Amino acid sequence: MKLASLKSGRDGQLIVVSRDLGEAVAAADIAPTLQAALDNWHEAAPALQALYEALCAGKAANSFNFDPGRCAAPLPRAYHWADGSAYVTHVELVRKARGAELPESFWTDPLVYMGASDAFIGPCDDVEVEDEDWGIDFEAEVVVITDDVPAGVSAEQAREHIKLLGLVNDVSLRNLIPGELGKQFGFYQSKPWTSFTPVLVTPDELGDAWDGAKLSLPLRATLNGTLIGAPNAGQDMTFDFPTLIAHCAKSRSLMTGTVIGSGTVSNVGSKVGSCCLAEVRCLETIEHGAPSTPFMSFGDRIEIEMLDASGESIFGKIDQRIKQYHPPR
Template identity: 65%
Template sequence: MKLASLNQGRDGQLIIVSKDLRLAVHAHDIAPTLQFALDNWDIVESDLQHLSRDLNNGDAQHSFSFNPDHCASPLPRAYQWADGSAYVNHVELVRKARGAEMPESFWTDPLMYQGMSDRFIGPTQDIEAADENWGIDFEGEIAIVTDDVPMGLRTEEAHHHIRLLMLVNDVSLRNLIPNELAKGFGFFQSKPASSFSPVAVTPDELGDAWYDFKVHHRLRVHLNDTLFGQPHAATDMTFNFANLLQHVAKTRPLGAGTIIGSGTVSNRDRRNGSCCLAEQRMLEMLEYGSTQTPFLRFGDRVRIEMLDDEGQSIFGAIDQQVVKYQHKYLAEDLNHHAVHHQEPNPK
């Protein structure tokens, strides 16, 4: 089953999307929003699956063409967004480039931070940043969405609670990260709103590509229409999604709609390219002694997508342009100042 949210209201309007991403049908008679569906999954899942089968069989009434441009993120906002770093070779590389040893515990104890979740960027919505000098970067990831999860969950129980999977662009402001981490209190300003694929899918949609709590497909990232990387998402994934879910729920229960990210997908085989600019820059630093690839500039476009074995897009594409943020309140202040300080009318 494939689910999406039309960009209507703060929490969107739930729709079912066909397997080929061509058609959709409203699901509001069953669940008005995806959050409502996750809150009541045991009650509504059967009806949603039935509607999905009707849509794919051509029997759904009032179906319409699916357009990702009309979508918000599947969950336009969430009660919790926790992002990990399951590809430890990526962490090792970044630390090596700056001459820092990686603690051995990183191989056995996942890294995790809690990100901004009160608003996500839509899958084709612009990425706004006020300053290119912040070091704007994309990070191609995969995420799971849970139902209610009890505290102290065991890894072997995780499959009962993973309801959906999505792709992620975890936008990062690399040049703000060092000073934040130096404070010893984690990310904040350096991790603005993330974005997710237009469609979230139930694990069964992945077929044989979903096993060992990993997605066995390549994650493809294009920068300005040029393939930047296509690492295999299961290869070199040190912690699978069951491990990450168990880690997050160790000391707290999780509410339905919790999103848990994998961190940047990364392979040791560098021929597969990278899913973020920082990794490519670190490879350049190690090889040449300096970086050659710039961070994102205004006007750059990023596309993140995953294809199945037949070349069909599974989640739809995150396809976004980086634009300069217009300081709305600053502009209003300037306009207000101009109105109240203009020359008096001689008439």
């Protein structure tokens, strides 16, 4: 099934969306919000599935046209957002561009940081940034949503805790990152709010493209109408989602509604393009000695989407513009 949240208060209003993303129906009688549904997944999921099947069959009462512009993030705020760097080839490329060696441990021990989950933004919401000089970049990623995950869970056990999947634009402010990493204490100012696709889907919606650990379909990132890349999210993923979940749960439990990100999708050699501008610039630096592609500017439009084997959008599209933010004076 496919689930979304209309903008309403801070936690949205849960709706069920048809497979073709054309129609939707309110799910308030089952759960008022997606977090409430996840908290009672054992009972809510079968009821939501029945409503989904009725909607797809054209038998749901009070259905309406689905408009992504009315959507918040499916989980407008979450208790936990942990983003990995599962495509080590991306990290290797970034380090190569600046002449740094990749530690061998990066191939066996995942990189993960905890991001801001107090407010995610919707698929069509503007990305508001105060200064272009901060180096505005998009990062197209796959994410999974878990139920309660016990501490010490194995990767094999972690498979059973994945309840929903979606895509995100994990916005990065590249020119703020070096100063933060130089403090050896991680990201904060360089990672503003993250935006989501209109819908999250249950794993059964993905067919053979989902093997319980990786989603093997191209992830398309388009900037101002130009396709920047469409690397396959199932290829060159050093750490799959169960491995990332087990890593995050090594010393503490994860609560229902935890969002785990793959990090920027990247394929070896980047022959199919990139899912962030930093990687484009690294490739230019390696080939020409310096980057020529600028980071994003105010007014730029970024679109992120994944299509199934028949060319239909699975999660809907992230479609947003970069807008200058003016702080209070």
